[in-house]
Amino acid sequence: MPIIYLAFAAALLVFIWGMIRYLVALHNGAADEKRQAGQRHMIWGAIGIAIMISVFGIMQFIWGTLASLPGGSQGFNGQTATPPPEINGL
Secondary structure (H helix, E strand, O other): OOOHHHHHHHHHHHHHHHHHHHHHHHHOOHHHHHHHHHHHHHHHHHHHHHHHHHHHHHHHHHHHHHOOOOOEEEEEHEEEOOOOOEEEEO
16 A cells, blocks of 8 residues: 555645646746646546545445455455444345
């Protein structure tokens, strides 16, 4: 999971770098080319953040599912898995 945190941090930095480039270009009255480069960085950073959040959620789901199987007692980050509730005595 640390690699997911690292990738999330990288995507966040790309987004922030794009925002800074865009605002500096806007303040200096720079050409549209520089503002568009900043916008592209922000867009790709936001896409990266969304992907990392999705990957984190998928990993949580997988770990939770594996921990609830017979023989699986440890969930994500060493959490003890609880069995699913019984429904009508099933």
